[in-house]
Amino acid sequence: MPPQYRLFFELAREPFGADIPADKILLTDNITAVQQRIDYTLRTGAVALLTGEIGSGKSTALRYVTQAMHPAEHLCLYVTATTGSILELYRQILAALALDNRGVSRALMLQTIRQQVLELTGAKKLKLLLVIDEASLLRLEVFAELHTLLQFDMDAKPYLPLVMAGQNNLLDALSYRTALPLASRVVARSHLEGLHRQQMQHYLQHHLAIAGVTRNLFDDSAVTAIHQGSGGLLRKANHLARGALIVAAKQKSMTVSAEHVRLAATELL
Ligand SMILES: Nc1ncnc2c1ncn2[C@@H]1O[C@H](COP(=O)(O)OP(=O)(O)OP(=O)(O)O)[C@@H](O)[C@H]1O
Ligand SMILES: [Mg+2]
Known part of the structure; x- marks a missing residue:
């Protein structure tokens, strides 16, 4: 009753x-702005940031944009960040790629992710997008290392575009010197206003x-x-x-x- x-x-x-279906999400100016920036990030293979106050609609905007992507062309790896180490993040990305994520070393995890990303972008011709929601929770050491996932050392081609969403202190975390390699790849920023x-x-x-x-x-x-x-x-x-x-x-x-x-x-x- x-x-x-x-x-x-x-x-x-x-x-x-809180659980409105994707097709009932209201298309606001905020979401249109986020969509344009994510499209640009996908085209350039770079990094985009989405910031906003608590409850301003960040996760919903991400849901709207990623669900609008054509599944025959795109694969979105959606991860909700934790305060854990980079290993935890790699495990989550492996899980998003539907790969075994149990008890292997950091180097092996990184290699497995890269191989799979190459396979999907190369042979299968998919456009990948890594989305890290709640990225303001990530540890500083994770920001320092994350760029290694986005491109090969020997190959300048960026093959894994990234969107990080979080509260405004995400920008503070990226202003640390150790995060510079990642920050230098940011090409678009959206801030959700009320x-x-x-x-x-x-x-x-x-x-x-x-x-x-x-x-x-x-x-x-x-x-x-x-x-x-x-x-x-x-x-x-x-x-x-x-x-x-x-x-x-x-x-x-x-x-x-x-x-x-x-x-x-x-x-x-
Ligand atoms: N475009 C929208 N259309 C309809 N409802 C929305 C929209 N954006 C947000 N909402 C509503 O506002 C609530 C809060 O949005 P959301 O969880 O996306 O905010 P958030 O910025 O991710 O919050 P947090 O900082 O806690 O992660 C949603 O549960 C939903 O009910
Ligand atoms: Mg959220």
Whole structure:
């Protein structure tokens, strides 16, 4: 049995969810900018960076762009970084390549990844893209070594374009001298800003439509309150919007106002 607020507003599913299907992702200006930069990175075989505040939509933008790539032409190796060593990262890349990643040495792992990448880009003519999400978690020593994966020592041809996404301190990590070989390969950067007020209205409407409601449940004051309370950041906006729906339903109010948003905000950190 769905919760009371969903029955009240006739929401077919949980609104403002984290797990929206790829074909329901809203194509924002932010995502278009990310897509252009990733396309450029693919063409040049270089490195792109995607930064943004927590919950600004980085992973969703990556999901949108990588799922739009044609599987007959592209293979995306998607890895979520950890605070582990470079060995951990190599293991994750081997797993993304569907290769055995158990207990071999660092040198052997690197060699296996390179061989497979050469095979896929050469014989199979695929364009590869390595995506490292949460890259701001990587250790400094990983940034110092990562460039060795992107091209052969004897061969200047870059064969594994890379996109790293993370919070703003990703840029600090790349400013260390030891990270210079990697930083020097960066050709494109996107920074995800919070949405403007107008975009927020559209965003809220979009998520309501995903949940099966086409009428506007948020009045102007509620949109402004969600926009201000979230700073335009999407995860926070989701929590405020869902919380405000719950408060409004408890009060049997068919529209959500700034007061409902304010009460919902008291539950959030
Ligand atoms: N383009 C979009 N269309 C619809 N919903 C979106 C979009 N972008 C983000 N969202 C919503 O915002 C939530 C947060 O986005 P996401 O997880 O991509 O942010 P993030 O920047 O990767 O956060 P973190 O810094 O925690 O990794 C998503 O779960 C989704 O509900
Ligand atoms: Mg993320």
